[in-house]
Amino acid sequence: MTLENEGGDAPGEVCGRCERICEPGELEKCPVCGHVFCLYCVYRVGSRNYCSRACGDSFFFGDADDDEDLPEE
């Protein structure tokens, strides 16, 4: 038996944006900043999900590798 659960919230179950406690299936990790966000805080760019507009835009306008747009030889 361990008493390590005393106090609370395990990391990975709380949205880093709204701080709501979520089920694991509701959470995603931002590919830009690595923060965890829930499906209510998601910001979508194309087919990808980000924690915020700032992250989505920076990733999109930054050095994103657009393998989808690569011309096929």
Ligand SMILES: [Zn+2]
């Ligand atoms: Zn949230």
Ligand SMILES: [Zn+2]
């Ligand atoms: Zn982010």
